[in-house]
Amino acid sequence: MHELSIATAIIERAGELARADGADAVSAVTVRVGELAGVVPDALDFAFEVARDGTALAGARLVVEQVPALAWCGPCAEEFPVGMPPFFWCPHCDQPSNDLRSGRELEIAGIEPAPAPA
Numbered sequence: 001m002h003e004l005s006i007a008t009a010i011i012e013r014a015g016e017l018a019r020a021d022g023a024d025a026v027s028a029v030t031v032r033v034g035e036l037a038g039v040v041p042d043a044l045d046f047a048f049e050v051a052r053d054g055t056a057l058a059g060a061r062l063v064v065e066q067v068p069a070l071a072w073c074g075p076c077a078e079e080f081p082v083g084m085p086p087f088f089w090c091p092h093c094d095q096p097s098n099d100l101r102s103g104r105e106l107e108i109a110g111i112e113p114a115p116a117p118a
Contacts, residue, residue, distance in 0.1 A: 003039060006106070007047035007062075014111050015056045023113035026060045030112075034105035035069040035084055059114065069103025 014029045029048075033039050041064045048062040069082045073090035079101060080091055088097050 003043040025114035027114040028112035030110040036103040072099040
């Protein structure tokens, strides 16, 4: 399950970003995961819950924003979903496309620092 190594990397990087912003703890991490990234969101969420224990993200939740795989067709100037498994033929003009516009993302989109103790 490679989602565990991805979750561990997310936790490490989110902790670094939080510390750089002066926060001791994180309450939420938002990640963008592309449809073609090869990551199972439920498995990533489970791995995140396991890997966060004992870190600055121990109480954090993971928010996954799924990004659809979209390609661009030059001949008809249309963007279209490629689906999974991907199919790169334009449904409008029946021409192949090699211009994938989105769907491979795997990135931290935001971090929510935990409130400071009173």
